[in-house]
Amino acid sequence: MISATPDDRPLGIQILGDDFEIIKGALDIISGYNFDLIDLNAACPVDKVVSGGKGAGLLRAPVKLQKLLKEISTHTDLPVTVKIRSGWDETSVNAVEIALRAEDAGVKGLFIHGRTKTQGYSGTVDYNIIQKVKESLKIPVVASGDGLTPNLIRKMFDETGCDGVAVARGALGNPWIFSETAEYLRSGAAPPGPDIYEIAQIMKKHLALNTAFHGEKIGILIFRKLFAWYVRGLSVKQLRSRAFQSCSYDDMLRLIGELQLLQDKCHVPALL
Numbered sequence: 535m536i537s538a539t540p541d542d543r544p545l546g547i548q549i550l551g552d553d554f555e556i557i558k559g560a561l562d563i564i565s566g567y568n569f570d571l572i573d574l575n576a577a578c579p580v581d582k583v584v585s586g587g588k589g590a591g592l593l594r595a596p597v598k599l600q601k602l603l604k605e606i607s608t609h610t611d612l613p614v615t616v617k618i619r620s621g622w623d624e625t626s627v628n629a630v631e632i633a634l635r636a637e638d639a640g641v642k643g644l645f646i647h648g649r650t651k652t653q654g655y656s657g658t659v660d661y662n663i664i665q666k667v668k669e670s671l672k673i674p675v676v677a678s679g680d681g682l683t684p685n686l687i688r689k690m691f692d693e694t695g696c697d698g699v700a701v702a703r704g705a706l707g708n709p710w711i712f713s714e715t716a717e718y719l720r721s722g723a724a725p726p727g728p729d730i731y732e733i734a735q736i737m738k739k740h741l742a743l744n745t746a747f748h749g750e751k752i753g754i755l756i757f758r759k760l761f762a763w764y765v766r767g768l769s770v771k772q773l774r775s776r777a778f779q780s781c782s783y784d785d786m787l788r789l790i791g792e793l794q795l796l797q798d799k800c801h802v803p804a805l806l
């Protein structure tokens with residue numbers, strides 16, 4: 535899971551845990567690799583994670599989290615960051631307190647998803663709490679949540695004053711989001727976006743790399759989901775369901791070829 539290519543720089547690694555004795559073991563393993571930063575996950579909302587007090591569970595234990603971050607920062611020479619949510623639930627939005635404690639513990643940057651743990655991925659992102667966190671800290675704040683299009687990424691910058699925006703779901707099947715957003719932020723003009731031919735070309739490359747990395751069997755299983763993400767918003771229901779039944783590289787390649795032939799028949803919706 536920590537495989538990377540030489541181009542992936544700067545390269546961080548995220549750890550999940552609430553017990554420094556165990557985390558120390560992870561840090562010692564990490565020290566044998568060439569990472570640029572270590573991030574502690576205090577944001578994961580998955581039940582089996584939070585029930586043990588890890589991930590977003592740490593938001594309910596601000597003093598413990600502060601101590602943990604201090605211990606991690608002292609144990610490693612690498613910069614340490616933390617990823618948080620706005621709070622546990624709407625009655626306990628404590629991101630500012632958590633963020634100040636994290637800064638005090640010596641973290642060098644903070645990532646914040648502007649939703650509570652109980653929100654999961656539902657409801658809207660709380661730009662206001664991210665802005666308050668940004669105003670309270672001296673260290674860089676990277677905002678996360680619904681950065682799904684260049685316009686929404688700009689909105690996150692505008693509403694919060696954050697130093698950076700982390701893009702997650704918006705990049706699934708849409709690697710163009712980064713260059714398009716950079717262009718949009720520079721020029722203010724709506725980027726043209728890829729056409730079906732370009733999408734299919736990148737899918738072919740992705741399919742080949744994915745298969746070379748994971749092997750054909752696992753690679754194709756993974757690519758079924760990737761296929762669906764790439765064609766999100768396109769009227770190609772049949773192709774999508776055939777991709778979910780596809781079992782071989784050649785078959786998947788054929789489906790991408792069919793997609794490419796729809797170049798003039800199928801409209802790619804603008805993602806602004």
Ligand SMILES: Cc1cc2nc3c(=O)[nH]c(=O)nc-3n(C[C@H](O)[C@H](O)[C@H](O)COP(=O)(O)O)c2cc1C
Pocket residue numbers: 548575577578617647678679680681682700701702703704
């Ligand atoms: C499939 C998936 C896996 C994720 N895994 C992690 C993770 O391991 N660590 C983490 O800090 N956030 C993780 N996230 C959360 C994202 O980093 C991000 O905060 C969240 O998806 C909101 O941003 P978005 O609206 O741009 O997707 C994950 C999100 C998704 C959809």
